[in-house]
Amino acid sequence: MADTITYDVVIIGGGPGGYNAAIRAGQLGLKAACVEKRVTLGGTCLNVGCMPSKALLHASEMFAAASGEFAHLGIEVQPKLNLPQMMKQKGESVTALTKGIEFLFKKNKVDWVKGAGRIAGAGKVEVTGEDGKVTTLEAKNIVIATGSEPSSLPGVAVDQQRILDSTGALSLAEVPKHLVVIGAGIIGLELGSVWRRLGAKVTVVEFLDRITPGMDAELAKTFQRALTKQGMTFQLGAKVTGAKTSKKGVTLTWEPVAGGASQEIEADYVLLAIGRRPYTEGLGLETVGVTPDKRGFIETDHLQTSTPGVWAIGDVTYGPMLAHKAEEDAVACIEMIAGKYAHIDYNLVPSVVYTSPEVAWVGKTEEQLKAEGRAYKAGKFPFTANSRAKINHETEGFVKVLADAATDEILGAHMVGPQVSEMIGEYCVAMAFRAASEDVARTCHPHPTRSEALRQAAMGVEGWTMQA
Ligand code: FAD
Numbered sequence: 001m002a003d004t005i006t007y008d009v010v011i012i013g014g015g016p017g018g019y020n021a022a023i024r025a026g027q028l029g030l031k032a033a034c035v036e037k038r039v040t041l042g043g044t045c046l047n048v049g050c051m052p053s054k055a056l057l058h059a060s061e062m063f064a065a066a067s068g069e070f071a072h073l074g075i076e077v078q079p080k081l082n083l084p085q086m087m088k089q090k091g092e093s094v095t096a097l098t099k100g101i102e103f104l105f106k107k108n109k110v111d112w113v114k115g116a117g118r119i120a121g122a123g124k125v126e127v128t129g130e131d132g133k134v135t136t137l138e139a140k141n142i143v144i145a146t147g148s149e150p151s152s153l154p155g156v157a158v159d160q161q162r163i164l165d166s167t168g169a170l171s172l173a174e175v176p177k178h179l180v181v182i183g184a185g186i187i188g189l190e191l192g193s194v195w196r197r198l199g200a201k202v203t204v205v206e207f208l209d210r211i212t213p214g215m216d217a218e219l220a221k222t223f224q225r226a227l228t229k230q231g232m233t234f235q236l237g238a239k240v241t242g243a244k245t246s247k248k249g250v251t252l253t254w255e256p257v258a259g260g261a262s263q264e265i266e267a268d269y270v271l272l273a274i275g276r277r278p279y280t281e282g283l284g285l286e287t288v289g290v291t292p293d294k295r296g297f298i299e300t301d302h303l304q305t306s307t308p309g310v311w312a313i314g315d316v317t318y319g320p321m322l323a324h325k326a327e328e329d330a331v332a333c334i335e336m337i338a339g340k341y342a343h344i345d346y347n348l349v350p351s352v353v354y355t356s357p358e359v360a361w362v363g364k365t366e367e368q369l370k371a372e373g374r375a376y377k378a379g380k381f382p383f384t385a386n387s388r389a390k391i392n393h394e395t396e397g398f399v400k401v402l403a404d405a406a407t408d409e410i411l412g413a414h415m416v417g418p419q420v421s422e423m424i425g426e427y428c429v430a431m432a433f434r435a436a437s438e439d440v441a442r443t444c445h446p447h448p449t450r451s452e453a454l455r456q457a458a459m460g461v462e463g464w465t466m467q468a
């Protein structure tokens, strides 16, 4: 007979959405279970996403610096790539992080129920463990946090040997001679950068006539120029029509979106990175009358599905597919379940691309403001005029601030440059407090720092930029 355990809340999925929800529930004194079928907690982000990709981005950036910039700084070294060690340290960091979530579960009295969860009617989740044993969990509230998986492309079958998705591209045993990336989005450009820095020729094939859709167009142009300078090649406006694999590699066929003859590219590896889709396989949504939309997303209103007591957070529902957005959803969802007030401003969820230079933004792009017919002023400051960037020889890029023409409220901040991932938070806080660009412009920043560029860009809104 199956065991039955009763909880206040059962969360399905142990990624940034699920684990943050479970921990917050524990903190608020709710009896919580988190169902996760992977052998480790942390979901896509910790296991095969944010963290391993950042580990390889960091290590490959060091390798590239040792191979090039170091000599200019008067440090002469002859770096030799030890790929197995690079992968090993990545794995060790990932293990430490996933164990950290296990520790936090114990600390907050959250039960990790290992196995695949399936909703089996109102307030009921059945968990099938690896040994086939079924445990039934009962709870007034079920939170779906099952995340997403890579989107597929007809004719390009991922085999993780020659045709990879992001998971395969994070654990290659050799540096590709020629890596072809399908999709000039965040995964393609981050992982393309890793392998380019380690010596691969990298060609990016993109359907649209620009890279990174959704990013402010001026930022995207500067970003593409920087990547091109690093040796990445772009084939924009290209529709991939098929891929043929052999033992040695892949022949990819594509045709211009605008029309024209079909063409071929030879590669030893192909990375398919054309987006991610929500993951709800075998979840039993039909048992509670929840129907995903056409693209597979679970529709929610303030994170509640159409069925009372069933909630959805993170990648499986609407909004940007980002770990920190999943975390925002998680905390708000549990606080609402606990009867508290919760609020999320999705306009203030920042985005970052962790390449070199980095790209970061929050709020509206110029294109969005124009489409909305909103009058705005822009202030811009290049890193070539920032003293810290200059002495560090990292002068590529700029900071741009967009402010309402009448009220001066900051509507968006966009930056491409050195370590801007660590700087965007300042604009998130300013915008959360509905600051005017003048508030940032009149706030003293330490000198010499790259963060002075944030202030100078804000000063630029009223035309009184000073540094040069
Ligand atoms: P997931 O993290 O996908 O977690 C869902 C979990 O649910 C999984 O562990 C899955 O095994 C489990 N699950 C699914 N169904 C069931 C079931 N029926 N029963 C039990 N368990 C189940 N975001 C960032 O913000 N910053 C980054 O730098 C970043 N880098 C990324 C790099 C890569 C290569 C990728 C692929 C993604 C990256 N992301 C990044 C996106 C980020 O990983 C996701 O937005 C985030 O993981 C979403 O969290 P989630 O909890 O909604 O889902």
Ligand code: NAI
Pocket: 153, 182, 183, 184, 185, 186, 187, 188, 190, 205, 206, 207, 208, 211, 212, 213, 238, 239, 240, 273, 274, 275, 276, 320, 321, 322, 351, 352, 353, 354
């Ligand atoms: P993406 O949505 O960022 O980019 C996909 C790209 O593929 C787009 O440029 C799109 O136009 C293109 N494309 C779509 N179909 C195509 C086709 N048939 N042929 C050629 N190009 C095609 O998706 P990506 O890069 O797969 O990443 C998925 C998500 O993972 C991101 O949207 C982001 O939410 C998350 N992520 C976040 C990271 C971060 O925050 N630093 C890092 C990596 C992933």
